[in-house]
Amino acid sequence: xxxxxDVSIASKQHGERQxxxxxxxxxxxxxxxxxxxxxGCGKSTLLTIASGLDTAYRGRVLLxxxxxxxxxxxxxxxxxxxxxxxxxxxxQNIAFxxxxxxxxxxxxxxxxxxxxxxxHQLSGGQAQRVAIARGLSTxxxxxxxxxxxxxxxxxxxxxxxxxxxxVAAARRLxxxxxxxxxxxxxxxxxxxxxxxxxxxxxxxVPAPRPRIRGDSISAPVKRTLLARLxxxxxx
Numbered sequence: 001x002x003x004x005x006d007v008s009i010a011s012k013q014h015g016e017r018q019x020x021x022x023x024x025x026x027x028x029x030x031x032x033x034x035x036x037x038x039x040g041c042g043k044s045t046l047l048t049i050a051s052g053l054d055t056a057y058r059g060r061v062l063l064x065x066x067x068x069x070x071x072x073x074x075x076x077x078x079x080x081x082x083x084x085x086x087x088x089x090x091x092q093n094i095a096f097x098x099x100x101x102x103x104x105x106x107x108x109x110x111x112x113x114x115x116x117x118x119x120h121q122l123s124g125g126q127a128q129r130v131a132i133a134r135g136l137s138t139x140x141x142x143x144x145x146x147x148x149x150x151x152x153x154x155x156x157x158x159x160x161x162x163x164x165x166x167v168a169a170a171r172r173l174x175x176x177x178x179x180x181x182x183x184x185x186x187x188x189x190x191x192x193x194x195x196x197x198x199x200x201x202x203x204x205v206p207a208p209r210p211r212i213r214g215d216s217i218s219a220p221v222k223r224t225l226l227a228r229l230x231x232x233x234x235x
Contacts, residue, residue: 002065004029004174005142007050009059012042019045020057022199025176027142032168032175032209034185036225037195038234043178046195047146050176051077063142073098076140080147082131084119090130091115098137105133108170109163125156129163136167143168145177149184157181158213161188165210182225186218187211194225196232 003026012020020042027033035043048054050061052071061068063075084093090111091102106115109129119127128148135143145164149157161184168175179185185192186205194201203225207217229235 003027003062004064005050005176006062006065007046007059008061009046009049009057011059012045012049012054012057020049023059023195025050025193025200027174027176029141029174030172031191032177032189034177034179034189034192035195036179036182036185036192036229038229038232039180041195041197041232043195044146047077047144047176047178051075051144053077073138074141076135076138076143078131078135078143078145078148080150082119082124082127084127084130084134086119088118089115090117090119090122090133093119093130094134094137097134098139102133102137105136106130108136108167109133123156124152125160128152128160132160132163132167136171139171140173142174142176145175147178147180150180157184164188182222182229185225186222187213192221192225194228196228201228 005027007025009020009023023046037043049057052068052075055070063072085096088096090106094102094105103115106112109132111126111129149160152160165188177188189205192203192205203221205218205221207215
């Protein structure tokens with residue numbers, strides 16, 4: 001099967017420091033893949049390259065076989081923090097990302113009736129829903145997320161995970177998610193990719209989506225991931 005999204009990084013350096021080397025990551029249409037690894041291993045750097053925002057590397061990024069040379073409407077990016085413009089309403093923040101219908105997007109992320117609300121009037125979870133809607137405004141085929149739920153409480157995090165799954169299914173998105181939360185990776189993803197100093201290691205999640213939280217079927221994968229992370233001194 002031909003990959004929809006193909007990231008190949010021969011080398012990425014910051015000055016003399018080698019950040020990424022010999023990385024090959026492919027996503028097929030409709031997949032959700034989580035990227036995990038120790039802090040500082042290059043997860044966010046990889047995501048920035050995949051988004052087209054960083055072109056100072058040796059390698060290539062292909063979308064449906066076509067090289068990506070910079071930011072692309074069909075590749076959406078959502079950051080750890082919402083990064084909303086405080087003087088714009090929720091609908092205006094979404095509109096800033098592109099020309100899609102803001103009210104439809106607000107409904108998609110569960111914020112009907114919040115279009116005229118300013119960011120300071122939103123909870124952290126609501127603000128991140130707006131950020132997700134903004135990331136969808138260009139109707140991307142691939143959505144990249146850099147620890148998007150790490151700044152909210154545990155219950156809000158689970159709600160946002162459900163929002164992401166619902167939107168991904170409705171819009172047939174292909175998703176690459178950076179996370180430090182192994183349970184989140186196993187709940188959301190079809191595959192979990194462990195990024196380390198020796199490249200990547202891929203783990204298939206055995207249960208199909210949607211999954212029941214706390215289901216023990218993924219426990220063996222979790223144990224292996226935790227063992228690998230501990231061996232890499234992630235914790």
